[in-house]
Amino acid sequence: MAKIKGTVVIDTEHCKGCKVCVVSCPCGVLDLSSQVNGKGYNYCYMANPDACTGCASCAIICPDTCITVYRQKFE
Amino acid sequence: MAEFEVQKTQENLVYSRTKVLTDNVMHYCPGCSHGTVHKLIAEVIDEMNMQDKTIGVSPVGCAVFAYNYLDIDWAEAAHGRAPAVATAIKRLNPDKMVFTYQGDGDLAAIGTAETIHICNRGENVAIFFVNNGIYGMTGGQMAPTTLIGMKTATCPYGRDPKLHGFPYKIGNIVSQLEGTCYVTRQSVNTPAAVRKAKKAIRKAFENSLAGKGVSFVEFVGTCNSGWKMDPVAANKWMEENMIPAYPLGDLKDI
Numbered sequence: 098m099a100k101i102k103g104t105v106v107i108d109t110e111h112c113k114g115c116k117v118c119v120v121s122c123p124c125g126v127l128d129l130s131s132q133v134n135g136k137g138y139n140y141c142y143m144a145n146p147d148a149c150t151g152c153a154s155c156a157i158i159c160p161d162t163c164i165t166v167y168r169q170k171f172e
Numbered sequence: 173m174a175e176f177e178v179q180k181t182q183e184n185l186v187y188s189r190t191k192v193l194t195d196n197v198m199h200y201c202p203g204c205s206h207g208t209v210h211k212l213i214a215e216v217i218d219e220m221n222m223q224d225k226t227i228g229v230s231p232v233g234c235a236v237f238a239y240n241y242l243d244i245d246w247a248e249a250a251h252g253r254a255p256a257v258a259t260a261i262k263r264l265n266p267d268k269m270v271f272t273y274q275g276d277g278d279l280a281a282i283g284t285a286e287t288i289h290i291c292n293r294g295e296n297v298a299i300f301f302v303n304n305g306i307y308g309m310t311g312g313q314m315a316p317t318t319l320i321g322m323k324t325a326t327c328p329y330g331r332d333p334k335l336h337g338f339p340y341k342i343g344n345i346v347s348q349l350e351g352t353c354y355v356t357r358q359s360v361n362t363p364a365a366v367r368k369a370k371k372a373i374r375k376a377f378e379n380s381l382a383g384k385g386v387s388f389v390e391f392v393g394t395c396n397s398g399w400k401m402d403p404v405a406a407n408k409w410m411e412e413n414m415i416p417a418y419p420l421g422d423l424k425d426i
Contacts, residue, residue: 100176102176102178103178103186104178104180106180111197113201113202113203114202115202115203115403115404116203116402116403116404117203117403117404117407119404120404120407121362121363138202147176151178151186153186153187154363156186156187157187157363157366157367158208158360158362158363158366159207159208159211160198160200160202160203160204160205160206160207160208160211161197161198161207162189162190162193162207162211163189164187165185165187165188165189166185166186166187166188167178167179167180167181167184167185167186168178168184168186169178169179169184171176
């Protein structure tokens with residue numbers, strides 16, 4: 098069965114940890130890390146990467162445009 | 173599940189940062205609506221292939237450094253005077269796409285006269301107005317758009333209409349003027365709202381190129397620092413309080 102999978106790449110140094118992407122993700126993929134970046138923000142990361150469909154909801158709402166989205170179809 | 177590992181190649185790319193945005197880290201607070209609106213404007217300019225033909229006018233307020241974030245031509249106007257500067261730029265460069273980017277302290281308070289008159293003259297510019305109901309840059313004072321009962325630094329017991337007057341719906345006011353062709357109110361709190369807001373920005377730019385008059389796009393936004401909330405709570409508070417007071421949708425479209 099064909100399956101569509103996605104993944105995101107997060108620019109952790111640009112992320113300000115606002116959590117807007119976390120609540121926008123329909124699949125519950127993202128969460129805030131316990132680690133902090135150079136500015137002291139808890140950046141977001143893929144807590145549940147297998148659930149990502151590459152819908153890009155997180156990326157279009159990110160105020161700092163630090164999310165890049167890829168999507169691939171597996172036959 | 174290693175067999176489903178997505179290849180990070182150009183052909184699988186769904187979304188990436190537009191080249192119109194510079195690499196500078198925005199100075200806005202985490203979760204600020206300004207960042208999202210900047211991004212949408214940059215994406216629309218990129219999609220229209222107008223990067224070298226666009227001139228923005230930045231305001232005084234939180235968005236004063238907008239020229240650091242969008243890689244287009246910019247002018248910086250005195251407080252509230254962005255519509256006057258944009259008028260001159262557009263009249264001298266009729267083939268350029270000119271827009272102003274203003275907040276509620278700039279457009280709806282000190283710049284009310286400029287705003288009303290540019291809309292009455294019907295200059296072919298787009299106005300992007302971010303309404304968060306507070307003066308964000310100066311530390312969260314009451315703005316003309318502050319809601320009744322909303323607490324700010326200068327109305328700590330909540331806005332009282334007997335003392336401070338009523339919230340000012342400038343979108344509704346300019347929709348009455350004959351020079352405007354498109355007046356709409358949008359928000360950027362959910363992915364669906366962001367997509368709608370992007371369409372409104374595109375339409376505003378197309379109207380300005382078609383010479384139809386002023387396009388006025390208002391974004392109901394959040395100021396989580398000024399409202400003393402975290403970004404997610406601020407978006408929720410906005411949905412519950414700001415959007416009923418400033419209903420979303422097109423106010424005028426001709």
